[in-house]
Amino acid sequence: MLKSLQGKTVIVTGGSRGIGKGIALRFGEAGLNVLVVSRGQADADAVAAEIGPNASGFAADVSTEEGCRTMVEAAVARYGGVDVLCANAGIFPAAKLGDMTAADFDYVISANLRSTFLSVSAVLPAMTRAGSGRIIITSSITGPITGYPGWSHYGASKAGQLGFMRTAAIEFAPKRITVNAVMPGNIMTEGLEGNGPDYIASMEASVPLRRLGTPADIANAALFFASEEAAYITGQTIVVDGGQILPESLGALEAMG
Template sequence: MFTSLAGKTVIVTGASKGIGRGIARRFGEAGLNVLVVSRHIADAQRVAGEIGPNASAFAADVTSPEDSAAMAEAALERYGAIDVLCANAGIFPAAKLGDMTAADFDHVIGTNLKGTFLSVSAVLPVMKAQKKGRIVITSSITGPITGFPGWTHYGASKAGQLGFMRTAAIELAPWNITVNAVMPGNILTEGMEGMGEAYIAATAACVPMKKLGAVADIANAALFFASEEAGYITGQGLVIDGGQVLPESPMALDEMGTA
């Protein structure tokens, strides 16, 4: 599987760390040319160096139409095509209602939701001319399915990405462009590791599989959506959370039993 991807080109936004870094590295392992995009060129260069000679770095702020257009132009100039866009860039600063300002709200929506729109818009001319393309959005379970105090703006942005995805999938289907989303639960990234062992253990206890997800779990799902093998799938969100959203109450976890 995934042999259809070798030699193709992917743009990964927000690729300097966490899930984005994992996606970029996994696509590189699969033989794609990878444009590693981050706001800071040094961070993007570091990840491109980890991937190898089939990757290169580009600095862009996804909230900027000009930066997004330049990103697409760089991929086309360097690799001659844009086969896949992984719209992964996102931020998640916490602020509860009453403390959250309009600027706080706009910053998160502007990066997570508008940034997705601008990234997709930037690659469309190339994908339409090719009459093919794959767009993979990094959404979340938070917003579309669950909630967490302090993340009303984040949850709104992630739910909004799915609304965007569904209509975009309809609009772009005539050009053989698919639009899908990965929806991570709690994933063991650098940020999660920084919260400490007690926090990680408490979070894992809420998951039926009793462990946090790995970045590779999300990257592999993104790779599948990007493949020819997934060519008849569009407008879908894939929850990758170890069953976290399934229990109707903590009692369900208590009643699981042990293997």
């Protein structure tokens, strides 16, 4: 059993839907104060209301310095500090090379990679004052391990997060701040549900555990990284994908029986 995180404070960026919402709900369940950050105030407030009185919503664009600065100021004002950052905000529009514009590329890099840098930079002073901290980045298997047509900009941003994480982990170690990442595979979120049962079934068939992951699966890994038990782990990743990256071919899946 993990030691209690009751009373600690977490900021969850991109916390109003999908994986971010799952993380916010799980951390709230574990007794943390949760600042749910989203571009839309109403969306952030709705998730905070689900969590209960130890949570609140905050609207910010975390691809900007001002957005990150104000979200940290809000957490400090409301809860007294920041113990954990879940840098989860991100987007995944599709565009194949040849059609992708420089603006398309820059937009994804800004929303996914720049926002990670800015969020981490913004919480650093508060965590340094506290003498410890936990930073958990939501990366992906796409980019660092696998590829998918139309997502070269997304894959670059997710691989970039891991390069950033490793050096940040070294720089922050003397401050007792750890930096780790969760790498989701195919996760059942609102965006996938709209594609219909046939699409979902085809995705499940590519996963050895024969199901898609849930936001809670990712949230549980993030909660471990936030725990006291993970205090000696930094600069590391956990792949949460039901074994998706393991088969060397479709034949390997067919041979499962």
